[in-house]
Amino acid sequence: MxxxxxxxxxxxxxxxxxxxxxxxxxxxxxxxxxxxxxxxxxxxxxxxxxxxxxxxxxxxxxxxxxxxxxxxxxxxxxxxxxxxxxxxxxxxxxxxxxxxxxxxxxxxxxTKFNIIIGKILGHDPSPLSSTIVIDRGSDDGVKKKQGVISLIDGRNVFIGRMIDVFPQSSIVLLTTDPGLSLPVRLEVSRTRGLLVGKKHGMELKFIPSQLDILDKEPIVTLAGTYIPEGLLIGHVESLSPKRRGLFRKIAVKPAFSPYKLEEVLIFVSN
Incomplete structure (x- = not known):
């Protein structure tokens, strides 16, 4: 090895x-x-x-x-x-x-009325009322019950009235508020009635039961204090059928949305 x-x-x-x-x-x-x-x-x-x-x-x-x-x-x-x-x-x-x-x-x-322009400051969140706050007050000549309109789709629309006025701001009660009622007329038939606020809509009362009413017929203002005649308020939305009673029940759709309002016009005098 x-x-x-x-x-x-x-x-x-x-x-x-x-x-x-x-x-x-x-x-x-x-x-x-x-x-x-x-x-x-x-x-x-x-x-x-x-x-x-x-x-x-x-x-x-x-x-x-x-x-x-x-x-x-x-x-x-x-x-x-x-x-x-x-x-x-x-x-x-x-x-x-x-x-x-x-x-x-x-x-x-x-227009023959003196008008001032205002802007929306806020909306009332309460479910029981329909109001807006604007940036014009008594310092600008604003008073209670003055009419307020807004330009919508090329037409002047009546939206409400002054209910509370402060030096530099005011509260407008809208036509959809249950506390507001206003004499009006159907634009085509020229029939007069009473418009009542319903929070999210309106109701037209005291229109004769047998009267022919157009679908979506415009409803406009009557002339009054601080309110010109012929201002658009809303349109017929639905109505009860003709019957034997005295009056028809007519639901009205407002011509404005409170949350889309921007500038408003206040009729301070005529």
């Missing part, structure tokens, strides 16, 4: 000695040019692979930069679109307000 191990060591030593000699002989025998070409053939693929890796890395880096740039540009465009949308909405609101004020001024020029 010891002899075999000694023999193996001798063989390994011979390999260590003769390997450098063998390589030297190969280098001497081979043509230096061929040797250089052989080395190049080994090195060039490595260089190509390295160049491709570098190129791929550069492309990937540029792609990441492009994505970041596009993301920033997108955010900037979204910001500009948001700003333009806000400016458009603002200009549109100013345009609509100017149109309303222009129509109001036209009405002021042709």
């Amino acid at each position: 010891a002899e075999k191990k000694q023999l193996a060591n001798i063989q390994f030593s011979r390999v260590r000695v003769f390997t450098p000699i063998f390589l030297s002989i190969i280098i001497i025998i081979l043509n230096p040019e061929e040797l250089r070409d052989a080395i190049k053939r080994c090195v060039i693929p490595i260089e190509v692979i390295s160049a491709k890796i570098k190129g791929s890395g550069a492309i990937l880096s540029e792609s990441v930069k492009d994505n970041i740039k596009l993301s920033l540009e997108k955010k900037e465009l979204e910001k500009q679109i948001s700003l333009l949308s806000f400016q458009y909405a603002k200009h549109k609101e100013l345009f609509l307000e100017n149109e309303r004020l222009r129509e109001i001024l036209k009405y002021k020029e042709k």
Whole structure:
């Protein structure tokens, strides 16, 4: 066993000695040019692979930069679109307000009443009443029972009367309030009746049972103190069938929505 191990060591030593000699002989025998070409053939693929890796890395880096740039540009465009949308909405609101004020001024020029313009400050949240608060008061000549209208869809709509007046604000009782009743007439048949508020609507009373009434017939004001004649109040929404009783039951839809009111006109004198 010891002899075999000694023999193996001798063989390994011979390999260590003769390997450098063998390589030297190969280098001497081979043509230096061929040797250089052989080395190049080994090195060039490595260089190509390295160049491709570098190129791929550069492309990937540029792609990441492009994505970041596009993301920033997108955010900037979204910001500009948001700003333009806000400016458009603002200009549109100013345009609509100017149109309303222009129509109001036209009405002021042709009516015999002295009129002041007011803005809505708030609404009464109580379910038992229908009122709004405006920014005009006794300092502006406002008094109780004065009529109030608003320009809606190109027509002057009667919306209520003053019930409480303060120096710089007032409370308007709307036609939909159960506490308000008003003499009116049907615009087409010219028949008179009494309009009573019903919170979310109105009811027209004392209209003869046998009278023919048009569907959605307009209901307008009668001339009175601080109230011109012919102002739209609402339209017939539904009515009971003709019967032997004296009067028909008529539901009236208001020509305005309290929460869409903006400017109002107050008849301060005539």
